[in-house]
Amino acid sequence: MNRFDYVRAASVAEAVAAWVPGASFLAGGTNLLDLMKGDIVRPSRLIDITRIPGLDSIEPLADGGLRIGALVRNSDLARDRHVSGTYPALAEALLSGASGQLRNAATTAGNAMQRTRCAYFYDPASACNKRDPGAGCDARGGDTRLHAVLGWSAHCIATNPSDFCVPLAALDAVVEIAGRSGTREVALEAFHTLPGDHPETETVLEEGEMILAVRLPPEAAGFAAHSRYLKVRERTSYAFAVVSAAASLRLAQGRIAEARLALGGVAAKPWRAREAERLLIGRLPDAAAWTECAAAALSGAHPSGDNDFKIDLARRLVATAFARAAAGTPDRLPALPASPFAVPVVSSGVHAFA
Amino acid sequence: MPDTIPTALPAALPALAPGHVRHGSSIGQPLTRRDGALKVTGAARFAADNHPPGMLHAVMAVASIAHGRVQSLDIAAARAHPGVVEVMTSSNAPKLARHPDQTGQPFTYKLDLLQDDRVRYANQPIAVVIAETLEAATEGALLLRPTYAAEPSSTSLDQAERFVPDTVGVGSPPNETSGDVAAGLADADSRIEATYDTAPQYHNAMEPHAVVARWDGDRLFLDTPSQGLSMAQARIAGLFGIDAADIHIESPFLGGGFGSKGAVWAPQVLGIMAARLVGRPVKLVTRREQMFGPVGHRAPTRQTLRLGADRDGHLTAVDHHTLTASSTFDDFFEPSGRVSHTLYETPNLRTTHEAVRLDTGTPFFMRAPGEASGSAALESAVDELAEACGMDPLAFRIANYAEQEPKSGKPFTSKKLRDCYARGAERFGWASRPLQPRTLRDEAGLLVGWGMGTASFPALMMQATARATLHADGTGLIELGAHDMGQGAWTAFAQIGADGLGLDAAAVELRIGNSALPNAGMAGGSAHTATAGSAIHDAATAAIRALADLATGDERSALFGAGNQGVVARDGRLHRKDDEQRSERYADILARAGRASLSADGKAAPNAANQAQYAAHAHGAVFAEVKIHPTLGQIRVTRLVGAFAAGAIINPRLVTSQYYGGMIWGVSFALHEHALHDPRTGRVMNANFAEYRVPVNADIPDMEAILVEEDDPYVNALGVKGVGEIGITGTVGAIANAVWHATGIRVRRLPITLERLL
């Protein structure tokens, strides 16, 4: 880890004023310190924002929305009764990410800012256009199980590893941003950027800007009864998604009035599938609908390496996630959040023959 | 540094089989760990927990190429970093008395110790930065920014030329044949040929290899985890040209070993060299990513099995071919075929091994080396043949039960495998398993599959010595340079010593984990309890014999005239065998003789006559249930039942834990562990605990180990076989077979990944 200046900010104004080129804001540190230890980033200055008052609250808004402060810890957010009751897919996504310890430290803003788990990004000896623009991308032609099938470019095939941001994208969350010239807002869906020719740019944050809060609009509360997050992993817990999906439905008179779908693990950003959502409107919530929706969601997908299985897997996942959402949000978060094994029935050890 | 540890009170554990407990005996009791209180309070000092005065921190820089030379290092940049004291490279590393590529001693492997600029594998140490703080040393190592002259590298079985190694494993012939395999296959009514791939794996004990080294003139003091203290002394003595007796190693606790701490590796020696270079104590701890290269691993294998069976399901031939790998510069060849020598009766048996040389670190003994990978393939292939024969996999195995060891024709010292099959199957509910795959679902619609595999592991004996002492205060002392990697030596060896000395375990002090103690050999091959335990038993027996001599030759003793064979030691007293009412306290015997204590040495070694006559193995049967999401392919091992027969059980609580651990390694082997080398650079791209996956708690919902009683009069005086490695064998195949049973899909590449089930 390189040497750095340590600056503790007492206010947002102080934090943004302390920013210099090469500086990073430090919140929970669970991703930033990992990157620093790996020699992947070498910030000249850390601006510790954890002491800034007012950034750690969860505020239900008068309009029916919710404002989540930048410093709200992932575990506090997931366990908040209002949050888990109103935005169950959000809680399920949060609790399917990382570990109990990491969730206790990781923050809302930090989760939105976390970098890819691409092994070539994480290996300073590999060429990576994110770390070193123009250097090339060694992930191409390498091991690509966790790499993108949507929205990737010749310069970068990395995926965004966040679980939390997937339902946020589905629920039209908005990111509140502060900088030296004041505050602004941007839709979470537009907050993360696709690699294109500039994979080194991962978000729309300008230099020196920081996240103040993430806000859910009032409409996001309309999906509470039919919302799930589903995540395929290579072990039962404590693993990044191979593919994940947040699926939310609003049903009326037995038909789909509104649907929301976002995918994780498939692109450099949480992938909102608006076209696929539209296909569901007015349909019966049945397998045919899910299949069609899934096909549409992945219609633009193509493998970035030896990972075409992810396209098929993502389609299956979308269909399964919607089937679960249609079945209804469980009364209680499952013991294995977001897991394919998060089944409501407790196994009795008795096996029915198919 | 404690040599001894306080005794925890034993807690009752009624769930464990009472049949193992003999009246008045410590052996067989499910005592809790004597080191338990230290380990749950953080008071157990592992090597890296030591901090002698004046100590500096050393951090290795490692190569990012797999083959070539180091061209430059920015030593000035590292030196300029505040706190950096010295940078050790090939230009200033202390010269060694013996080149580290000169091996020759058994279990000694070539090491990369900065004697030149060549790079033979990725993550090879290329420099060491020594600093006042860990932070400075860590950053100093990064600032070296090496440049290389890289040469092409090969890190996969497909990338290099095959050859037949001279030996595999520990001196075994690569190719062995009995009967006529071609004829056996031709005669078969059913036959299968299948090729199985197993992945490279790295031991990754939770405790990384670490050393705290301190020189005092030519005497060397080390804290480092070791599975073989005496061998470590010898290796280090040879490298530095000093007397082994001048090397004092403390290793009271190992944070896991699994074989990888059976040798001294480069990181430990580099720490010692750094301490010599700077003239101050040095601590060097391997970083997790550096565990993927310089400290051994399990090589990948590609095994092709051709099996035939007659119409009754009896094997007509077993042909087991293994392709594996060693490094470009040293020899260790995973002996995967050997498991076929011992498991199933067949008139025609052939095992062959080929290898390639890869630009990796040298492979090494990793928990069940050969048996784990070999069993994975054999148990899968046997399942495939049972399917081809239309037979239940368990019935098929029983039909091919080996009454003698197939390869040698020798009878077994003992073999309760039938009991293992029966008890495991009953507990698991195997009888209700449908033969056809993809027929079971649970209430949630998940695919359910049941599979099984046979477990086996050789019952080895090595060499060890021990010393037993009786004190005039009535307590006992057992001393030997034994090793506790977590298997429970601190507890089990005290139990063996207590029985040998006729004392309660609480009255016996145990000293282990320190090189000044009598040489207890190595903790490896699942043979430490058998070997070191036998040495303890021998020493304790000798001490009691000497005590009896004092008493029976003394007219003042109640035991006078009883003769050596005429006494029995129990509860701190010697009793006449012919009249147990006549007895005397040890303390009184010693006091009268004017002795403060009485010591005796003991030893253990293989019994050559028994070995010539018998084959010795532990056996078991593992039954696995997997659940698989029918559309997403994600897999979970929801239930494992293992029944094992491994001779006498010193402590059923600890043995159960060993079986659990082994079976979890089986889960890991079957579904998780896979070191991914980038084919272009040879680097391990997942050298971390996030992407080099080992099972987490949620992966292990339900598991059971059944301890099948087995008396073995031949293996050693205690009747003990090993339990540390057998749990992996059988389990891998059982899981792979369960995956097939759940899905109808045979996945022959391990670990099994979900996309193969879509």
Next chain:
Amino acid sequence: MSIPVALTINGRRHALVLDDPRVTLLDLLRERLDLTGTKKGCDRGQCGACTVLLDGRRVNACLALAVSHDGADIVTIEGLAESCGLEPGQLHPVQSAFIDHDAFQCGFCTPGQIMSAVGLLREARSDPNLDDDPERVRELMSGNLCRCGAYLGITEAILDASARLRDAGAEA
């Protein structure tokens, strides 16, 4: 750079002056305060061996800068029992349950497992059924790797300790 950092560790106030802002909580404990019960297994938040209670919550000490936690209250394995009002030499119920259920072999991950378990039981206070469900315990303990494979004992020990604490009307 001299940075004053005040920490309460196992009930004792430490007024420290750090010469280096890079010092993690883990390296501070292990290398500067000789509190070596907290272990380093990966240094990257991937194994849980370094778990401590930071202001009552379980976190990975390897991914926490000491300077960023100025003023914090930290409990490590060495101070766990006393932090719960037990006498020196007494074991916390989770510690004794780990011994009874043979919830470890080598013991290297054990301090982290125990601190994580205590953190989990405290989290369970806001989710009263949590600690009765073995599946939830397994899931919520999955941030603590055990290479020896003592998971079964770990889960049993936590359920047992939870029951003992509840019976005693005590909190973890």
